Amino acid sequence: MHKDHYENMYCVVKGQKHFTLLPPSAVGCLYEREFTSARYRHAESSEPEKEENLVMDNVATERFHEKYPQHEKWTILSSPDKGDTPWIPVDPLNIDTERYPLAGTLNPIEVVLNAGEVLYLPSLWYHRAAHLCQTISVNYWHDMEFDCRYVYFNFVHDIGAAIATLEDDERNKKQSRADADKDDDSA
CATH class of the missing domain: 2.60.120.10 (Jelly Rolls)
Known part of the structure; x- marks a missing residue:
């Protein structure tokens, strides 16, 4: 919604x-709630980053892996410059x-x-x-x-x-x- x-x-x-x-x-x-804009990236992805300001979000990635251990090859890259997203x-x-x-x-x-x-x-x-x-x-x-x-x-x-x-x-x-x-x- x-x-x-x-x-x-x-x-x-x-x-x-x-x-x-x-x-x-x-x-x-x-x-x-408001969350920092982010996207998921697979560890084996060869796709170059199109946005220079993406940073690895270690805390969010760790929480994601705790909840979904089957997706351990995915990391979360946050985009602080894009602002927050309501959820x-x-x-x-x-x-x-x-x-x-x-x-x-x-x-x-x-x-x-x-x-x-x-x-x-x-x-x-x-x-x-x-x-x-x-x-x-x-x-x-x-x-x-x-x-x-x-x-x-x-x-x-x-x-x-x-x-x-x-x-x-x-x-x-x-x-x-x-x-x-x-x-x-x-x-």
């Missing part, structure tokens, strides 16, 4: 498109409420757009689109108003980020206590 800072008129010319939509007010329940881990159609408790309050809207139909997608609305068959679409974007709705969106976003950080801290404390208990039991 992602959001755009543009008003969007989306038209399916041929085929079908399935949209999952969430209003901007859902931002506090999506656990959105939403919540799948609104299959919510893990144990890991993301606030996401349990989400009520996604699902829309199937057929050939000849137009969807008005307001700015800042979270959306995910999937084609259901071979599809041709066109859309028209125009700038949004940076008014009180944008201020409200940022306020709710920041509250959600603070809550997610507190939940992460609590989860890490529980994990640390559990690890310490295991160490005590094995001693």
Whole structure:
């Protein structure tokens, strides 16, 4: 899922498109995080680096290898000059409420757009689109108003980020206590 800072008129010319939509007010329940832009590179790749400012991210690579040991030949190259990329881990159609408790309050809207139909997608609305068959679409974007709705969106976003950080801290404390208990039991 992602959001755009543009008003969007989306038209399916041929085929079908399935949209999952969430209003901007859902931002506090999506656990959105910012990550440094990066890309994966295989150790045996002979492809020259097209970007000079890519640097090996040892911490991210180590975490990746811990989680996916079968991919040990891959490294992560970060692009600090490209800025951060927002990432939403919540799948609104299959919510893990144990890991993301606030996401349990989400009520996604699902829309199937057929050939000849137009969807008005307001700015800042979270959306995910999937084609259901071979599809041709066109859309028209125009700038949004940076008014009180944008201020409200940022306020709710920041509250959600603070809550997610507190939940992460609590989860890490529980994990640390559990690890310490295991160490005590094995001693």
